[in-house]
Each structure stands twice: as C-alpha cells, then as structure tokens.
Amino acid sequence: MKTSHLAMIQAIFIVSVCGQDDIVSQYIKLYKTLEEKLYGKIRPVLNQSKSVTVEVDVHLLGIQELDEKEQILQSRIALNCRWKYETLKWNVSQYGGIRKLNFSPKIAWIPDIIISNSVDSMFVLTDNNGDMNRIKIMSNGDAEWDSGGNIRTTCRIDITKYPFDSQTCNIVIGKLEYDSEVYMSTSSENVFTTALEGNGEWKLKSALIKEKTVHHNVTEIIVMLTLSRYWFFYVVNIMLPVALLSIMMVLSFKIPPVSGERLGYNMALLLSFVVLLNLIGESMPRVSKQVSYLQLYVSYQLSTSVVITMLSILLVKFQFTKSEINIPVVIKLYSFFCRCKRQKSEISNNVNDNSRIDKPSVENEEKIQSEYNDQMLATDAAQMIEKLFTWIFLAMFILSTILFLVVVAT
Structure with a gap:
C-alpha cells in the first residue's frame, strides 16, 4: 500500500517538473x-x-x-x-x-x-x-x-x-x-x-x-x-494680530492725557506693530512684480497707527497749553461756541429764578472763569476732538477690513 502511494507521488512530481x-x-x-x-x-x-x-x-x-x-x-x-x-x-x-x-x-x-x-x-x-x-x-x-x-x-x-x-x-x-x-x-x-x-x-x-x-x-x-x-494659518498669525493692534491703537484716545500714559501706550503699540511687520514680511511671498492686498492692508494699518500717534502728541500738547496763542483757530471757534451755549443756559436759569441771583457770587465765578479760561479752552476742545477721532478711525478700520475681505473673496 505504501509502495503504491510513493509511486503516485513520484509520478505527480515528474509530471509537474516536466510541465514546468x-x-x-x-x-x-x-x-x-x-x-x-x-x-x-x-x-x-x-x-x-x-x-x-x-x-x-x-x-x-x-x-x-x-x-x-x-x-x-x-x-x-x-x-x-x-x-x-x-x-x-x-x-x-x-x-x-x-x-x-x-x-x-x-x-x-x-x-x-x-x-x-x-x-x-x-x-x-x-x-x-x-x-x-x-x-x-x-x-x-x-x-x-x-x-x-x-x-x-x-x-x-x-x-x-x-x-x-x-x-x-x-x-x-x-x-x-x-x-x-x-x-x-x-x-x-x-x-x-x-x-x-x-x-x-x-x-x-x-x-x-x-x-x-x-x-x-x-x-x-x-x-x-x-x-x-x-488660509486659516495666515488669518490667525497675520490678520488677527494686525486687527487687534489697530483696534488697541484707536482706543488710545480713551486714555486721559493727565494720566501720562497715552504717549507711552501709543509708542509701545507702534513698536509692536513694527516687530510684527518684520515677522509678517518673512512669511509673505517675495515677488517683486506683484503686491498682495494683504501687504497693502497691513501697510495701511501701520500708516494709520503712525497718524494716531502723531495726533495723540498734538492733543496732549493742546490740553496742557497755557497760552491761547498756541491754540489752533478751529479749536478756538469750537470752544467759543461751547462757552456761548453754556452762558445762554446760565442766563435762562437766572431769569427763571431771580430770587437766587447772588451778584457777588456771580462776580467771583466770572473772575475764576477768566483765570482758567485758556486751560479750559484747550481741554474742552481736545476732548471733543478725541471723541471725534475715535469714531473716525474706528470707522476707517472697519471699512478697510471689510473692503479687504470683499476684494480677496471675489
């Protein structure tokens, strides 16, 4: 029985080898x-x-x-x-x-x-x-x-x-x-x-x-x-820091000049802006034939920050001036308008209540007012201009950002 099995295996092997x-x-x-x-x-x-x-x-x-x-x-x-x-x-x-x-x-x-x-x-x-x-x-x-x-x-x-x-x-x-x-x-x-x-x-x-x-x-x-x-990486690392610095620069008008911190705050933000621009310049494509809208946007925000810093310096100077000669004509006109309005209000109050008129006290108030007239003139006008500049530059930032996003999205 074993012999027949061995013979069969040998026959299969020979056929397979011959076939190969x-x-x-x-x-x-x-x-x-x-x-x-x-x-x-x-x-x-x-x-x-x-x-x-x-x-x-x-x-x-x-x-x-x-x-x-x-x-x-x-x-x-x-x-x-x-x-x-x-x-x-x-x-x-x-x-x-x-x-x-x-x-x-x-x-x-x-x-x-x-x-x-x-x-x-x-x-x-x-x-x-x-x-x-x-x-x-x-x-x-x-x-x-x-x-x-x-x-x-x-x-x-x-x-x-x-x-x-x-x-x-x-x-x-x-x-x-x-x-x-x-x-x-x-x-x-x-x-x-x-x-x-x-x-x-x-x-x-x-x-x-x-x-x-x-x-x-x-x-x-x-x-x-x-x-x-x-684009998400560039939005987080470029656009978001630029936008935050721009908003913080606009809010510098809310810092009272008497605190003595406004100019230091502006200069610190301006230096941060310059350092950020150096980092951004390394990540941007260096193609001389074309300028990207992002480069224009960042340059615009930097220019706006420089203008805000210059205006802050001038406003601080105006608020601490002691001579009316150094005050611009526009500020003088605004302050004159505010004084006239305030005087009309005081006169109407005096007419309505004659029993409370105290001539000596009125004379004292006029004397005090004349002593601090120059200083109040600059302070009132500067506060008005600070409010105006805050809204103007905030609107400029919002409009420029929206315009940039619309242009790059189309």
Whole structure:
C-alpha cells in the first residue's frame, strides 16, 4: 500500500517538473521568436508612414512645494502609456497559453516623452525610468508602459489675493521631437489622484487634462493643476494680530492725557506693530512684480497707527497749553461756541429764578472763569476732538477690513 502511494507521488512530481520545463521552454521559444521582430527601435507599426497613437493616463502622486519667489512647482507624477505593438503578436495556443510578456525598454520601442516646461535640463521620462519599468505586451499587441518621477516645472504665480489665493500650474507633457510619428492622446479628462499625498500648505481643487495641437497631427498633453492655499494659518498669525493692534491703537484716545500714559501706550503699540511687520514680511511671498492686498492692508494699518500717534502728541500738547496763542483757530471757534451755549443756559436759569441771583457770587465765578479760561479752552476742545477721532478711525478700520475681505473673496 505504501509502495503504491510513493509511486503516485513520484509520478505527480515528474509530471509537474516536466510541465514546468515545458512552460519555460515555451517562454524561451516565444522570446526568441519575438526578439527577431523587435527590429531595434523601429516604430511598432507595419506601415511606417502611419503614426503610433499613444494613450497617456496621468497619476498625480504628490505636491511637494510651490515656490512663489522662484515660481516653481515641485510635484511627483506617474504616467501610464498604452499603444498597439503591431509587430509583436502571437497565437496563444501555439505557445502554451502564454498571453503576456515583459520586455526591457532598452531593446523595445517606447515613446520619447519629456516634460516640456521643466526648469531643469530636458526632463526625459524615458531616460529616468527606462531601465526600471518594463513594457508589458499582450498577445494581441497591446503594450503598456509606466513612467514618471519627481519633476520641477514652471508656474506663473499671482499673489494679489494672498493668502486667499488659488494658483493654476500646468505640466506640459510632450515629445522629444516635434514630428507626426507619434500621436499623443489621453483617455480621461481628469488626472487620477487616488494615490495623492496631502500637502500642508496647498489643497488640490481640480486636476484636468487637455490635448493641445502644436502642429498638424502633432499634439502634447497639458495637465492643469488648480491649488488653493490653506488660509486659516495666515488669518490667525497675520490678520488677527494686525486687527487687534489697530483696534488697541484707536482706543488710545480713551486714555486721559493727565494720566501720562497715552504717549507711552501709543509708542509701545507702534513698536509692536513694527516687530510684527518684520515677522509678517518673512512669511509673505517675495515677488517683486506683484503686491498682495494683504501687504497693502497691513501697510495701511501701520500708516494709520503712525497718524494716531502723531495726533495723540498734538492733543496732549493742546490740553496742557497755557497760552491761547498756541491754540489752533478751529479749536478756538469750537470752544467759543461751547462757552456761548453754556452762558445762554446760565442766563435762562437766572431769569427763571431771580430770587437766587447772588451778584457777588456771580462776580467771583466770572473772575475764576477768566483765570482758567485758556486751560479750559484747550481741554474742552481736545476732548471733543478725541471723541471725534475715535469714531473716525474706528470707522476707517472697519471699512478697510471689510473692503479687504470683499476684494480677496471675489
């Protein structure tokens, strides 16, 4: 019984080994037959006057960096190329059911694909991955080849709406030679992004593909990537501190000048503004051809803060002046109007209540009033101007902020 089992196992082993040897021999036979038909690097069409149609699918694998100053996009892509290899076809039944073979790109024909707008030396995808990715050829002549890599391409940057900006960068996929021997096309209008790795600064809004005819029957593929910036970080670290400092600067008019703290408060805020601007300048894109609305907004708030500081200095001077000569005409007119109004009120009160008229006390009050007339003149006028300036600069801040948000949002 044991002998029969051993004989059966040996027979199965011999059949399996013979079967594997037969498959290997069929592969060797098929390879030798097809290598004779490769004809080196001749295009894989029986009629050499016809173009080879190559379908290209683009897979976006990652967005490494978008350099605004140098205007360079660093990305990683993979290309899936398919074409018909008319010179490499075989009958599956004659070669043990073999349906697919792999050939090295060094001995078989592949399209010479380049990145036309690469900032480096001519980026030829064939040279980079020609020895790594082999060509898959089916029995009916369908060929498939994968290529790709890390690329650096030009990208025109518009930072006017920074940090709420969106940038559209193109990756131009063309041929090494502009001829009609190869016709490039794409089977999809969208870039495949299933394997895309996220980026901390940019979000991919859309990735489209379009074919562009350069010359007669000469095409290239343009990959259009639309990227939007993550703006929350910049709002928290740039816009919010600027807005808070601006509001605090406006509120400086509420500090009484007699406390002696107003000018020190203004200078401290102004110095904080300058330090903040240095930090903001390092984070902003350094593009000399364009100025972002955020830069204009921050510069406007800084200028307003300087004006508020200058006005605070003048108002403190006016309130502590002892000579009416140094008081501006506008302030004199306002104070005169206030005195006339106050005197009319006092006269009406005296007329209504004659029993309470005390001529000596009236004379004393007029004497005291004349002694402190200059000082009260400046104090009353300065308080009025401080209230007016508070509302004016607060309105200017609110309107400028709303205008900035509306402009960058449209």
